[in-house]
Amino acid sequence: METAIQTEQTATIREFLQQRIGAEIAFTDEEDIFKLGLVNSLFALELVLFLENTYQVTVENEDLKLEHFSTVNNLSDFISRKKGL
Amino acid sequence: MDLELTREQKQYRAEFRHFVREELLPYANDYDKQGFIPRSLIDKLAEKGYLGAVIPTAYGGLGMDQVSYGLLNEEIGRACSSSRSLITVHTSLTSETLLRWGTTAQKEQWLPLLAKGSTLAAFGLSEPGAGSDAAGIATAYLEQDGHYLLNGVKKWITFSQVAGLFVIVATGAAGITAFLVERDTPGLTVQPLDGILGTRASMLGEIHLKDCRVPAGNILGRIGWGLQQIVNTALDNGRYSVACGSLGIGRACLEDSIEYAKSRSQFGKPLKDHQLIKQKITNMVADVKAASLLCRNAGYLRDKKNPDYVIQTTLAKYFASRMANAAAAEAVQLHGALGCHDSLSIQRYFRDARVMEIIEGSTEIQQIIIADHSIAGLGAVL
Numbered sequence: 001m002e003t004a005i006q007t008e009q010t011a012t013i014r015e016f017l018q019q020r021i022g023a024e025i026a027f028t029d030e031e032d033i034f035k036l037g038l039v040n041s042l043f044a045l046e047l048v049l050f051l052e053n054t055y056q057v058t059v060e061n062e063d064l065k066l067e068h069f070s071t072v073n074n075l076s077d078f079i080s081r082k083k084g085l
Numbered sequence: 086m087d088l089e090l091t092r093e094q095k096q097y098r099a100e101f102r103h104f105v106r107e108e109l110l111p112y113a114n115d116y117d118k119q120g121f122i123p124r125s126l127i128d129k130l131a132e133k134g135y136l137g138a139v140i141p142t143a144y145g146g147l148g149m150d151q152v153s154y155g156l157l158n159e160e161i162g163r164a165c166s167s168s169r170s171l172i173t174v175h176t177s178l179t180s181e182t183l184l185r186w187g188t189t190a191q192k193e194q195w196l197p198l199l200a201k202g203s204t205l206a207a208f209g210l211s212e213p214g215a216g217s218d219a220a221g222i223a224t225a226y227l228e229q230d231g232h233y234l235l236n237g238v239k240k241w242i243t244f245s246q247v248a249g250l251f252v253i254v255a256t257g258a259a260g261i262t263a264f265l266v267e268r269d270t271p272g273l274t275v276q277p278l279d280g281i282l283g284t285r286a287s288m289l290g291e292i293h294l295k296d297c298r299v300p301a302g303n304i305l306g307r308i309g310w311g312l313q314q315i316v317n318t319a320l321d322n323g324r325y326s327v328a329c330g331s332l333g334i335g336r337a338c339l340e341d342s343i344e345y346a347k348s349r350s351q352f353g354k355p356l357k358d359h360q361l362i363k364q365k366i367t368n369m370v371a372d373v374k375a376a377s378l379l380c381r382n383a384g385y386l387r388d389k390k391n392p393d394y395v396i397q398t399t400l401a402k403y404f405a406s407r408m409a410n411a412a413a414a415e416a417v418q419l420h421g422a423l424g425c426h427d428s429l430s431i432q433r434y435f436r437d438a439r440v441m442e443i444i445e446g447s448t449e450i451q452q453i454i455i456a457d458h459s460i461a462g463l464g465a466v467l
Contacts, residue, residue: 016392022461040457042395044313045321049392061186064307064314 005085009055010076016050017072029072044069051075057082088381090152097153101160104133113165116286117433120279121246122167131202135161135172140180144196152384155329159380162333166437167286169330173445174243175199177322179206179252183265185318186306191265195250207248208319209239209266209292217450219254219316224294226257226264233257233264233304235272235297245275245290252305253294254316260309263316264299272297283436321395323445324402325383331405331441332376334434338409338416339369341431345420356419365415372412376405393465396458400466403451406441413438 002010010029021027021038033039047069048059057079068078079085090098108129116122130136139154140146149157162169180199183191183206198204215221224237235255245251251266251273266273278289306314343366346357356362379401386394413435417424424431442448459466 019462019464020458025461040454041313042317042321042399042454042458045317046392046395049390049395053390053392061188061307061314064310 003085006076006080009079010072012054013075013079014072016047016054020046032070034066034070047075051079055079055083086382086385088378088385090156094150094153094156097149098156098160101157104129104135105160105164109161109164109168113168114427114430114433116165116167118285118427120285121288122165122171122286124247126168127171127202127205127247130168130171134200136175136202136205137180137196137200138172138176140176140184140196140200144184144192145200146196150384151325151387152381155325155380155384158326158329159333159336162330163337164333165286166330166334166433166440167284167288169326169333170243170284170287170444171205173323173326173330174208175202175206175248177326178208178319179250181322182252182315182319183305186314188302190302191305195265199250204249205244205247206250206252207242207245208323209242209245209251209253210316210319211239211241213238213240217447219312220261222254222256222261224253224255226255226262228258229298231301232298233301235264235266235294235299237294239292239294241278242275242290242292243284243287245292246277246288251292252315252319253292254311261311261316262308263305263311263314265303265305266294266297266299270297270299281440283433283438283440285436320445321398325380325387325398327441327445328376328383328398328401328405329380331402331409331438332373332380334409334438334441335369335373335376335405335412337430338412338434339366339373341429341434342366342369342416342419345423362419365419369412369415372408376401376408379404396455396465399446399451399454399458402445403448403455406438407448409434409438409441 020043025038027033027036052059068074134147135157137146138149138157142148158169158172161172183195199206210219212222212224214223226233226235235253249268253264253266255262272295274293275290278291281289346362347355349356383394383398383401386397416431417435420431423429
């Protein structure tokens with residue numbers, strides 16, 4: 001069951017993605033934003049910085065797997081694991 | 086956003102200006118003509134710690150903040166874009182990227198050497214057939230017994246003539262990957278490239294890799310993530326350096342133009358008293374100030390690790406490199422025939438400025454990035 005912290009986390013991640021992708025672009029928390037072609041070449045760099053800056057985690061080489069970053073839910077799960085939630 | 090320099094940053098700037106006045110300005114035109122900077126200058130940059138400016142003190146660097154590092158690039162770039170390009174490739178493209186994504190072993194092996202300047206580093210991305218289209222690189226890697234064989238040609242590689250360590254970006258079975266390759270690796274040769282329009286002393290070369298065998302431990306970053314992880318990080322770091330270096334060129338054009346306008350008379354009065362000259366100077370001042378604020382803003386956000394720094398650095402590079410070209414063109418025009426002659430630095434600034442719009446992402450690539458970012462949302466841009 002999702003905790004309040006995780007719910008807030010998901011909302012924050014979605015807000016960031018929506019800012020970078022466009023407020024009017026619709027996508028669900030399960031949809032792969034890379035497969036949908038919604039992001040540009042700088043996005044990966046911005047996303048890593050956002051995650052590190054917002055959640056005080058360090059993204060390591062071994063964390064770089066597309067499935068960690070592909071959907072809102074995957075991103076939220078990734079952060080939860082990094083923070084040991 | 087606080088754009089005022091701290092006391093420490095002001096002290097740094099005074100120190101950079103002193104160094105530039107004593108060690109660079111008197112000699113930069115000679116370096117440009119001879120097509121290289123001497124080892125003695127590289128040693129002086131190293132002694133001051135400038136080659137390891139942003140490397141943490143734990144690795145022997147100065148641990149400088151990004152705003153101060155921007156000032157370093159601006160002041161060095163104000164005098165000599167070739168010297169600034171050494172800092173761009175050695176410190177920004179390679180050292181900072183290694184610091185961010187290198188393994189502990191890679192960082193412990195290389196960062197102390199890079200901070201001291203005893204090893205110089207260069208970044209091997211461009212190829213004869215791949216410039217803006219970095220994904221189109223043909224240099225290939227092949228896994229063999231836990232090692233990787235590299236084959237291909239890298240072109241236009243700044244300071245490759247003297248670098249001891251290269252980041253080589255190659256394509257292969259797992260996708261585009263970056264490798265740390267030492268100069269003495271068998272099969273690696275560097276051919277100097279002459280005849281470049283600007284930054285003529287930046288010791289360009291072509292790197293030839295023929296069955297260069299590197300261990301798996303030399304992969305920089307994650308295998309297959311060379312573009313998204315390493316190239317993007319490196320070019321972002323490099324764009325900040327080039328933005329601030331371009332600001333330095335613009336300032337040089339402005340400052341030299343004001344001095345000339347005071348000393349030269351035509352039609353019975355100093356140039357400075359002609360209305361059209363005032364117009365040129367005003368336009369240059371406004372553009373230099375705007376570029377300065379964009380660079381300072383990018384540095385401030387970089388120090389805060391705010392993700393908006395990526396697009397703000399792009400914006401600073403885009404504006405500052407175009408500004409440097411506009412300012413250099415005006416400076417040549419204001420100096421007349423003298424502006425076209427190599428007895429003054431103006432013609433060098435004009436040639437160097439041209440390069441700024443091509444390196445670390447061309448103006449056209451920046452336009453695509455900035456427009457796409459803005460169309461998605463202006464929140465991170467304005």
